[in-house]
Amino acid sequence: MHTTHDIKNLLDIQDPNITFSDACVEIKQDRGKVCKFISATLTYTPTHCAVCGMKNEHFSVIKNGTQTSRITLPLTGMHRTFLLLKKQRFFCKRCSCTFVARSSIVDRHCFISNQTKARVTMKATEAQSITLIAQDAMISVSSVQRFIQAYANEYLKPTNRLPENLSFDEFKYARGRMAFQYIDAQTGTILDILPSRFSCHIKNHFYTRYSYRERCSVKTITIDMNAGYEKLIQELFPKAKIIIDRFHLxxxxxxxxxxxxxxxxxxxxxxxxxxxxxxxxxxxx
Ligand SMILES: [Zn+2]
CATH class of the missing domain: 4.10.810 (Virus Scaffolding Protein; Chain A)
Incomplete structure (x- = not known):
């Protein structure tokens, strides 16, 4: 019991159904690298069948073996850390289906812990490259990109409203490619970022997301001295006045x-x- 308590504290695991036994930490090589493996067991008595949803009464859901998955945890100490989680499998007598115990530390069909995902999200708020975040969290670059995207989709729901004062800007990313962003000039909030600054892409974006009425409500647009934007703005925002950014002047x-x-x-x-x-x-x- 002490071991479980200590290791849970160490790894910030709160799921009460996960237990650790003595000597559960093992250091061994994996693909030529030294890694830390921590074994744990996940088991509980389910209240319902996860497949048919029927209540577990009179032992209608029984334990039926285990399934071990290797979950990436945030780094502890010097080496990559994995949790070898032995998950309980269950069998439902009513629907004759099997299902695996679930835990709050990892999502279904995922082998990267939610803590690692949280770490990626936190790191993404700092000025760091995705490659660096991937190295830090010990996961692949594409996973980092996927988590950041998922987080952004969850919290930055696109609106179809525009502020009265907009600001256009562009910045370099990924080997000299230029991205386009538009900002609420009053609050400085980034409203959206487009992966290219070609006028056809910008036009397409504004035409599909914002109504004509909404675009007419924009009063000013601040831009740098890019002549290409002027024509674009006249077409997209018929009532907007163009302001050349004083920094660029x-x-x-x-x-x-x-x-x-x-x-x-x-x-x-x-x-x-x-x-x-x-x-x-x-x-x-
Ligand atoms: Zn069932």
Whole structure:
């Protein structure tokens, strides 16, 4: 009992139906890497049959062997950690079907613990690459991507409403490809991200998700100096005014000034003493 209590505390497992016995931790090689295997048993008396839903009365559901699954846990110590969970199998006499005991620590047909998934979700809020998160959680990159997507689908339900003030932006991802995002300019909330910034994709997105009336309610759209967006906005948001982002304005002015400075400076480069002095001043200040 002490072992179960201690290991559960160590691994943050709350399911009361899981028990650990003494000497349940084993360190051995798996595909050339040292891994930690922790054996546990999952069993209980089911109240109902999981297949037909009939109540378990007069031993209508009986225990029928076990099935062991290897579940990835978050890292404990230095090595990859797996839980070898011996799950109870049950047989229902009424429907003659078998089913396996379920636990809150892992979803059905899944071999990655919910704790690992929670860890991935938490890591995803930090500025980290998916590859790094995958290394940290000891799972594949595609699994990380799948969990993040599932989480996003659950919590970021797409709406068909638009704020009055929008902002368009783009950013680089995955080997130089550009993604498009639109933001509520007032709150800074990202409303959605599209995997490409091609106008046909952007148009398609806004036409399918937002009604004409909703698009007409947008009053301003802040953009960088991308000429392509202007035409697009006139078509998609007939009532919206275009605002050039002041950051990009300042950036353009400072870049132009700098170019002019270099041009003037180079004119003095091969001159006499007085010109050389001017050249140095322009270069320095
Ligand atoms: Zn049944």
């Amino acid at each position: 300042v950036q353009l002015i400072s870049r132009s000034m700098n170019q002019l400075r270099i041009q003037v400076m180079n004119g003095f480069r091969r001159g006499h003493n007085e010109d050389q002095k001017k050249y140095r001043r322009l270069k320095r200040y």
